[in-house]
Amino acid sequence: MTDLDDTDFAILRLLAQDAGQGAGAIGRACGLSQPAAWRRIKRLRDAGVIRGQRLVLDAEKLGFGVTVFLGVKLATKGRVSLDDFERAVSAIPEVQTVEHVLGLYDYRLRVVARDLPDFERVLRRRIMTLPGAGEVEANVLLSEERRPGPLGSISELLAVPPR
Amino acid sequence: MLDDVDRRILRQWQADPSLAPAELAERARVSPGQLARRQAKLRDAGLVKGVQAAIDWAALGYAVEVSLRVTLDKTQGRAFDDFIEAAREVPEVIEIQTFLGRVDVRLSVIARDMSHYQHLYRSCILTLPHIADIEALMHVARIKSDEALPL
Numbered sequence: 001m002t003d004l005d006d007t008d009f010a011i012l013r014l015l016a017q018d019a020g021q022g023a024g025a026i027g028r029a030c031g032l033s034q035p036a037a038w039r040r041i042k043r044l045r046d047a048g049v050i051r052g053q054r055l056v057l058d059a060e061k062l063g064f065g066v067t068v069f070l071g072v073k074l075a076t077k078g079r080v081s082l083d084d085f086e087r088a089v090s091a092i093p094e095v096q097t098v099e100h101v102l103g104l105y106d107y108r109l110r111v112v113a114r115d116l117p118d119f120e121r122v123l124r125r126r127i128m129t130l131p132g133a134g135e136v137e138a139n140v141l142l143s144e145e146r147r148p149g150p151l152g153s154i155s156e157l158l159a160v161p162p163r
Numbered sequence: 164m165l166d167d168v169d170r171r172i173l174r175q176w177q178a179d180p181s182l183a184p185a186e187l188a189e190r191a192r193v194s195p196g197q198l199a200r201r202q203a204k205l206r207d208a209g210l211v212k213g214v215q216a217a218i219d220w221a222a223l224g225y226a227v228e229v230s231l232r233v234t235l236d237k238t239q240g241r242a243f244d245d246f247i248e249a250a251r252e253v254p255e256v257i258e259i260q261t262f263l264g265r266v267d268v269r270l271s272v273i274a275r276d277m278s279h280y281q282h283l284y285r286s287c288i289l290t291l292p293h294i295a296d297i298e299a300l301m302h303v304a305r306i307k308s309d310e311a312l313p314l
Contacts, residue, residue: 004223012216015215016218017215019180019215020214048222049223050217051219052180052217053216054214054215054216054217055173055211056212056214057173057211057312058209058211058212061209061210062312063165064312069260086306089306093313095307096311096312097307097309098307098308099306100305101303104298108300110310112312139262139264140262140264141260142260143261144258144260145251145259146257146258147254147256149218150254151254
């Protein structure tokens, strides 16, 4: 879906910040009636541009003080089934995301743990024992920032007063 | 801090943030009034920061996602600050993370196709300050992406 106009991008920007807003609030912010805003939101959902909603939690306040990204290389390529590895790794509750990547590693995992000893337990008991897991590289997350992404820079350009 | 009721609510809530309050209350086995009070408490305490829409960049025509692992020139005192400030100016950078380990900073970059990516890489990424080395990982597939906490 690439036939979006500036209003659609504005709606996406608003929902990406706070998806709890109703069509009425979105409409007021974009200069649309409530039904018109609702139709646009529905169209974005139906097209899969809005893939769902995410509850944003403060992991640290909830007792998960450590986030580690693991690069995992499979040890015996071709002999171990990727499906088996993916199924097993996805079933680990502490593994938040699994991405199949191309390059230095085969998979990139995001792992949360309460503290470093807890992370060591997850790594030894659950990750190292996965079928086919070979070399593992760990990087401890220090800070993280999600950016809004390329959502309608056109209107921002138009908003800049001419010099 | 958290009791079993909070945990039940958070587990069900993060599994499907779009649920109507009545449905969420039923799944978490609490009354609607209790749910509203607990949700307000969790928000006030900053444990729940909000609900955001997840955007599917591929559906918006961004078919390529690359993870760039950057090593910075740490002899420069402001290497991290300068690099991150400049990276924020690139709209196609959707995530900036800093690490303790072999990698200093990681950027998630999206592009419409490989030629768009090549253009971004040359004109917006390689021009970022204090880069010592870059490694790229290209995303093939997302196997798990709910980012749920094991509560």
